[in-house]
Amino acid sequence: MSEASEQTVVWRGADWRDTLERFGPLLALALLVLITSLFSHAFLKPENILNLLRENSFIGIVSLAMTFVIISGGIDLSVGALVAFVAVAGMWLMNTGIGASGIIASAELARQMHIQSTDDAFRIAVARVLSWMHVSGDERIGVLLGAAATLAVGTTAGWLNGLAIAKGRLAPFIATLATMAIFRSLAQTLADGGEVLSSSERYFDRLGQGGIGLFGLQIGAGVPLVLPYPVLIFAMMAVASWIVLDRTRYGRYVYALGCNERSAIYSAVNVDRVKVMTYTLSGAFCGVAGLLLASRLNSINSGNAGLLYELDAIAAVVIGGTRMQGGSGGIGGTIIGVLILGIISNMLTLMNVSPYLQGLIKGMIILAACLLQRSGKNNQR
Amino acid sequence: MNHLNKLTGWKILGLGLILLGGCSKSDSGAAPPTAGGTRARIGVSIPSGDHGWTAGVVWWAQRAMALHPEIDWQFAAAENGQKQVADIETMMAKGLDGLVVLPTEVEPVTQACKAAHQRGIFIVNVDRGLTEPIADMHLEGDNKLFGRKSAQYVAEKMNHKGNLVILEGQINQVNSDRVEAAKAVFAQYADIHILADQEADWNREQGLKVMQGILATNPHIDAVWAQDDDTALGAIAAIKEAGRQKEMWVLGGAGMKQVVEMVMNRDPMVPADITYPPSMIAAGIHLAASALRDGRQAQLSQFMPRHLIQDVDLVTPENAEKFYFKDSVY
Numbered sequence: 001m002s003e004a005s006e007q008t009v010v011w012r013g014a015d016w017r018d019t020l021e022r023f024g025p026l027l028a029l030a031l032l033v034l035i036t037s038l039f040s041h042a043f044l045k046p047e048n049i050l051n052l053l054r055e056n057s058f059i060g061i062v063s064l065a066m067t068f069v070i071i072s073g074g075i076d077l078s079v080g081a082l083v084a085f086v087a088v089a090g091m092w093l094m095n096t097g098i099g100a101s102g103i104i105a106s107a108e109l110a111r112q113m114h115i116q117s118t119d120d121a122f123r124i125a126v127a128r129v130l131s132w133m134h135v136s137g138d139e140r141i142g143v144l145l146g147a148a149a150t151l152a153v154g155t156t157a158g159w160l161n162g163l164a165i166a167k168g169r170l171a172p173f174i175a176t177l178a179t180m181a182i183f184r185s186l187a188q189t190l191a192d193g194g195e196v197l198s199s200s201e202r203y204f205d206r207l208g209q210g211g212i213g214l215f216g217l218q219i220g221a222g223v224p225l226v227l228p229y230p231v232l233i234f235a236m237m238a239v240a241s242w243i244v245l246d247r248t249r250y251g252r253y254v255y256a257l258g259c260n261e262r263s264a265i266y267s268a269v270n271v272d273r274v275k276v277m278t279y280t281l282s283g284a285f286c287g288v289a290g291l292l293l294a295s296r297l298n299s300i301n302s303g304n305a306g307l308l309y310e311l312d313a314i315a316a317v318v319i320g321g322t323r324m325q326g327g328s329g330g331i332g333g334t335i336i337g338v339l340i341l342g343i344i345s346n347m348l349t350l351m352n353v354s355p356y357l358q359g360l361i362k363g364m365i366i367l368a369a370c371l372l373q374r375s376g377k378n379n380q381r
Numbered sequence: 382m383n384h385l386n387k388l389t390g391w392k393i394l395g396l397g398l399i400l401l402g403g404c405s406k407s408d409s410g411a412a413p414p415t416a417g418g419t420r421a422r423i424g425v426s427i428p429s430g431d432h433g434w435t436a437g438v439v440w441w442a443q444r445a446m447a448l449h450p451e452i453d454w455q456f457a458a459a460e461n462g463q464k465q466v467a468d469i470e471t472m473m474a475k476g477l478d479g480l481v482v483l484p485t486e487v488e489p490v491t492q493a494c495k496a497a498h499q500r501g502i503f504i505v506n507v508d509r510g511l512t513e514p515i516a517d518m519h520l521e522g523d524n525k526l527f528g529r530k531s532a533q534y535v536a537e538k539m540n541h542k543g544n545l546v547i548l549e550g551q552i553n554q555v556n557s558d559r560v561e562a563a564k565a566v567f568a569q570y571a572d573i574h575i576l577a578d579q580e581a582d583w584n585r586e587q588g589l590k591v592m593q594g595i596l597a598t599n600p601h602i603d604a605v606w607a608q609d610d611d612t613a614l615g616a617i618a619a620i621k622e623a624g625r626q627k628e629m630w631v632l633g634g635a636g637m638k639q640v641v642e643m644v645m646n647r648d649p650m651v652p653a654d655i656t657y658p659p660s661m662i663a664a665g666i667h668l669a670a671s672a673l674r675d676g677r678q679a680q681l682s683q684f685m686p687r688h689l690i691q692d693v694d695l696v697t698p699e700n701a702e703k704f705y706f707k708d709s710v711y
Contacts, residue, residue, distance in 0.1 A: 040475070042475035051474055195553075345467075350471060
């Protein structure tokens with residue numbers, strides 16, 4: 001096709017092409033909902049919709065942060081490993097707090113009998129400190145301590161990512177590839193390579209498993225229909241993210257940085273600060289996602305929790321219309337991207353598709369969704 | 382360029398949808414009703430085929446479901462606990478009378494099964510046990526016996542003396558039951574020296590990698606207790622690469638087709654195998670189907686045992702034929 005004729009086409013169709021670009025992801029979502037509800041009667045049941053939303057709220061929260069990172073022209077590959085690490089660290093501290101007196105007693109006994117204690121020295125020391133601070137034993141305090149640690153570890157880890165990228169002048173891909181390995185390894189070391197089970201019997205799982213009752217509706221006898229807390233938290237964080245990205249100076253700087261870093265510097269934007277803030281935000285969001293996931297499962301597997309979250313989050317962001325190169329995109333698109341990915345895997349289970357073929361179909365729908373909305377843009381590349 | 386993109390997009394989407402239509406077993410399909418009028422709906426939730434044994438589980442599950450066309454089956458395979466919980470919830474939303482479950486991770490899956498149990502769904506738990514007594518039936522292999530029987534064979538074949546290597550599996554209850562039972566047997570013989578004890582994740586790549594390291598540091602090895610056939614095949618590859626196949630032999634486990642065949646052909650490196658059949662999922666599926674198809678599970682559960690433990694067998698050249706399934710993937 002010659003240059004001239006393409007230009008003509010573009011000019012003539014500019015209006016509806018613009019519309020398609022704007023609403024492409026939404027259109028793809030609507031199409032997917034329509035097709036899925038035709039194929040399976042169970043899809044539109046409120047119970048299924050709420051399950052679907054809850055299952056995807058964890059990756060959704062990570063994707064919100066990934067939107068900031070990608071718009072700023074960066075990438076964060078460490079999110080999946082960080083979700084596992086924060087969850088393991090939080091539960092480790094929670095369990096140590098709840099069981100502190102037992103840990104100290106068994107360490108004491110082991111010392112008297114001259115045998116190796118079942119807990120390592122680090123854990124015994126932490127148990128002693130907690131017990132000295134009088135925060136041991138109480139389950140509620142343990143849960144709060146664990147939750148606070150989860151968020152703190154996530155935020156700190158994200159801040160370190162930001163420092164490595166802004167001050168260390170490392171490419172985001174490389175820096176977060178390295179921290180991905182580090183976070184996963186730390187998670188596995190703390191958990192001895194296996195699962196960490198919650199020792200809170202009554203409180204910890206409420207956040208991830210509970211919810212707000214919906215008009216007293218019931219799924220079955222004695223089983224109420226609830227709006228799960230993770231969905232509620234995801235929704236609130238989405239609104240907050242939209243406000244920050246769209247309505248604050250920091251948000252405008254994120255776009256400016258992704259468009260052209262050099263001109264952002266010339267416009268007196270403190271680029272380093274924006275970068276550090278963006279990766280810190282990513283880490284903090286991973287903290288929330290890790291806390292909710294651990295609470296949802298009442299346990300966390302250090303080896304495979306959050307595995308490939310980075311790819312799903314990037315896919316959700318890109319399906320939602322955000323450019324990989326940065327500078328344009330938004331929260332709304334990402335939410336649609338998360339829903340598209342979530343509906344695909346829900347649909348594949350509902351429709352009894354062979355597990356070996358699911359990846360093929362998922363991949364093709366993602367490709368198609370991206371190509372369809374790309375077709376609306378007239379000056380790509 | 383734009384036109385090309387758009388056309389390709391639609392084409393791929395179309396192809397995807399056709400595939401989807403072809404692959405799915407529609408949930409609205411008309412089927413012969415049973416005496417009660419409605420068909421029993423049973424969900425099967427298992428780990429995806431991430432190593433040979435679980436691939437065998439997937440294969441046997443599909444075969445067992447095909448034997449019961451009178452049941453409305455739902456089937457899902459999960460790579461981790463989070464996915465499996467989502468699978469079980471999706472199935473429940475669609476509607477379930479029974480659930481056959483082999484957990485990937487025990488703790489989260491127990492939470493999901495508890496919700497199913499509260500709704501009166503009949504639960505058959507296969508292999509790794511749920512942490513709370515909510516299953517109506519639990520069918521598992523005897524992992525302690527697996528460890529004991531295989532270790533006794535190894536000790537006798539070594540004439541109660543020599544250098545032994547232990548390869549462990551994925552770190553979980555199944556692995557520790559096997560390893561502890563085996564080590565208790567080896568501990569009875571003062572002349573059996575355990576040179577190395579390392580994790581090989583029940584897969585071939587890890588078996589190869591770990592064994593390479595062990596071969597490099599240990600000049601004389603008599604036998605390898607590998608616990609899993611994939612790991613055993615990886616270890617054998619490493620031993621052959623090092624040119625030390627005359628020096629030692631390997632005992633795997635689970636009853637993989639290729640390994641049973643090697644036993645049958647009297648391969649000197651593989652004198653025997655020990656079963657831990659992935660077909661146990663098929664037995665669980667059959668139990669669920671027969672309990673639920675006439676809606677008489679209440680009467681059946683009056684006499685059916687709640688906990689069934691499957692024996693493990695030593696496969697030797699003499700009996701190997703009995704354990705060889707030609708069309709199985711495993």
